[in-house]
Amino acid sequence: MEKTLQLISPITVDGTTHTTLTMARPTVMDQIVIKTKYGTAANPKFNDDGDQYDELETDIGMFARLTDQPIAVIEELDDCDFEALSALYIELSNPITVADEDKLPLGHIPLGVPLGDLGMLTMRAPKVRDHLWLKTHYGTAKQPKKAKQRAGVYDDLDRDIAMFARLTEQDETTINGLDWGDWGKCARMYRKLSQRSKS
Missing domain, CATH: 3.30.2220 (rbstp2171)
Known part of the structure; x- marks a missing residue:
C-alpha cells in the first residue's frame, strides 16, 4: 500500500x-x-x-x-x-480497524497487507517459559544481550519481534515483513493474551 x-x-x-x-x-x-x-x-x-x-x-x-x-x-x-x-x-x-479484530476468535490477527499467501496470524498466549527463553537469547532492557547479526545489543523491538515470531510460530523474517499497522495488531493481541480474563 x-x-x-x-x-x-x-x-x-x-x-x-x-x-x-x-x-x-x-x-x-x-x-x-x-x-x-x-x-x-x-x-x-x-x-x-x-x-x-x-x-x-x-x-x-x-x-x-x-x-x-x-x-x-x-x-x-x-x-x-x-x-x-x-x-x-x-x-x-495506523490504518487499524480494532472493531474488525474484536469479531474474530481471540488470538486471530487479520493482516491488512497479506504476506504472500499469509492473510492471518494466529498467536497463542505467552507462558512463563517464553519469557525465560526471550531473556536467555535476547536479554532484557536492563541487561541486553549482544546482537548476533549486527553491531550493538538487542533492544525492545528486537525482543518483540522474537516473541511475536515464537507465539505465532512464524520465523522472524515474516514478522519483520509486517507493515506497521499489522505490527500494531500483533502488539494489541499480545497484550490481550497476556492479561487475565475477568470472567
Missing part, C-alpha cells in the same frame, strides 16, 4: 523536478533499518560530525527510505510539505 502526496512547493534536486512524492506503508524491517543506521536512546549512533542523530534526522531517513528518494530530496522540502509527509506517514502507519 502506498499513497502519493502532491507537493505545494515542487523541488528540483540534481536536475530532477519533483511535484509529488509517493510513500510506501512502513514495515517492521523499515523500522529496523532506520534504527540500525540512526540508533536509539539505548544504542545511540553518530553522524560524520560526531553528533548523535536526532529525531528530525531519523524522520528524514525514514521518509527517504519510504519514498525511495535520496535524503537530499527530503531535506529540500518546504516545511508545509514536510509536515504533510509526516501526516501521511502517520496515516500509513
Whole structure:
C-alpha cells in the first residue's frame, strides 16, 4: 500500500523536478533499518560530525527510505510539505480497524497487507517459559544481550519481534515483513493474551 502526496512547493534536486512524492506503508524491517543506521536512546549512533542523530534526522531517513528518494530530496522540502509527509506517514502507519479484530476468535490477527499467501496470524498466549527463553537469547532492557547479526545489543523491538515470531510460530523474517499497522495488531493481541480474563 502506498499513497502519493502532491507537493505545494515542487523541488528540483540534481536536475530532477519533483511535484509529488509517493510513500510506501512502513514495515517492521523499515523500522529496523532506520534504527540500525540512526540508533536509539539505548544504542545511540553518530553522524560524520560526531553528533548523535536526532529525531528530525531519523524522520528524514525514514521518509527517504519510504519514498525511495535520496535524503537530499527530503531535506529540500518546504516545511508545509514536510509536515504533510509526516501526516501521511502517520496515516500509513495506523490504518487499524480494532472493531474488525474484536469479531474474530481471540488470538486471530487479520493482516491488512497479506504476506504472500499469509492473510492471518494466529498467536497463542505467552507462558512463563517464553519469557525465560526471550531473556536467555535476547536479554532484557536492563541487561541486553549482544546482537548476533549486527553491531550493538538487542533492544525492545528486537525482543518483540522474537516473541511475536515464537507465539505465532512464524520465523522472524515474516514478522519483520509486517507493515506497521499489522505490527500494531500483533502488539494489541499480545497484550490481550497476556492479561487475565475477568470472567
